Structure formats: C-alpha cells, structure tokens
Amino acid sequence: MAGAARGELSTPEVADQLRALGVQLGGVLLVHTSFRAVRPVEGGPAGLIRALQAALGPDGTLVMLSSAADDDVPFDPATMAVTPDLGVVADTFWRLPGVMRSDHPFAFAAAGAQAAQITADPLPLPPHIPESPVGRVYDLNGQVLLLGVGHDVNTTVHLAELLFGVPYAVPRYCTVLQGGRPVRVDYLENDHCTERFALVEAWLQERGLQREGPVGHARARLMRARDVVDGALALLAGDPLVFLHPSSAACVQCDAARSSVNAPRVGT
Ligand SMILES: [Zn+2]
DSSP states (O other), X not given: OTTOOOOOBOHHHHHHHHHHHTOOXXXXXXXXXXHHHHOOBTTHHHHXXXXXXXXXXXXXXXXXXXXXXOTTSXXXXXXXXXXXXXXXXXXXXXXXXXXXXOSSTTOEEEEEXXXXXXXXXXXXXXXXXXXXXXXXXXXXXXXXXXXXXXGGGOTHHHHHHXXXXXXXXXXXXXXXXXXXEEEEEEEEEOOSOOGGGGHHHHHHHHTTOOEEEEETTEEEEEEEHHHHXXXXXXXXXXXXXXXXXXXXXXXXXXXXXXXXXXXXXXXX
C-alpha cells in the first residue's frame, strides 16, 4: 500500500522466506540486491546477510559483487568500498569477518565453503570469463537471487555472452599494480546498457525455471546460474545482438557495442 509503513521483518522470518523461495541448503548463492526494496528488516543490511547465511546453512556459500568504482587506481580488496551502484548490502558484506574478496578490480566477495574457490582467480579479462567469480558460481551449479532488482543486473548473462562469443566488445581499462607501480591495462568488454537482459526472464518463466516470491518487502527472483546461461545462449543463437537495443532506440551504450561489431579488434 502506497504510503503505508512497512513492518520490520525478523532475521528468522527473512530466512524462512528465502527457504520458501527455494534457496538451497548448502548451496552457492550469488545475490544481487537493492536494500531499499527489501527494508526494513531486523539488523539492517547486516541482518539481511545473516538471514541469507541462515538459509544457506553452515555448508553454503554466499556470493556478491564487490567491484570498486575507480578505473584509475589499483584495487585494494582490504580497504576499497564497492562501487555505489552495487548498494549498501554489497558494501557491508565484504567488510564482515571471514568474508573473502578477489584481489582484482572486478572483485566478488564470498563467505562459506566454496568462498576461496570463487574468489581465487587472478584478474579476469574481460571481467566475466569462465575463470572469474561468476564463472565459478556457474561451475558450482550455484543459484542466482535477484532481490528487489531485475535481470538487467544479472551478471551471469555476461558470462553467457562470452561463452557464446558475441561479436561486440567495447574498450575499457583498469589499473593494476605491477612491480609496485600502477599500470593501465586496456581490454575489450562485452558491455552495453544491459536493459535487454530482461529477455532472459520470459525464457525462464515459460519453462518454470524462475522462482518468485517476497523476501523482506521486495519481490525476489531465484534461478540456477546454469538456467540463466542456457536461456541467454538460446536467445543469442536466435540473434547474436539480441541483448543490444536496436539502433532506433538511440541507446548510447548499445550503439557503441553495435558499432564495435565490424571494427578491428585491438591486438588482433
Ligand atoms: Zn541499451
């Protein structure tokens, strides 16, 4: 109800919602969330993280994006805040005791049984190759939880783009330490506005592969990473540019990706 105060849900209530949705006990769970949609819950962002870990149990693994915003300075996993668009839950998670974080600017953070395996890879270029945290979640048959956010933030679709071999890639760079000195590293990334990742939702829904329900006060969507990849690969097989806006939409980011298709590649 618009304007109505929302009651605070307790940690056990949120954990029950997560179990009812289908979060797998002992599994690997990659969470994308907007706390604004979820709140209020007991304990704030840290309380939501406790509820996620309670639903996963002691043998489970909780995973979140944990990348930093600044392309111009080397990443420091011990001190650097996450990029603001990842939200307060992601920025709370990596600071908690026992949480591991990748040692590169496209970092993910993870806690639990598989955390070391998920965060161990060196700098992945481009960021969502199979030898990256999102690739490891896929390898481990993990689940993806979109909690108060849509498929536009579903990073696993970027993995599928690379597995497919999409023909677009735009120039990006990051800065890493080499021999104690900052060095700029240029690379090409399958990047664009990602709005059309929403097409994966219908593919999953038509096949009963997306669970939906409330978590906190948010709408939650739960799916297997493997099903996300299967759906994205099926869509790409029909049209390799399916995730780019058409030229008529005048989307600056998708147009940049589109115009890269026939451009010569750096280093080739
Ligand atoms: Zn676009």
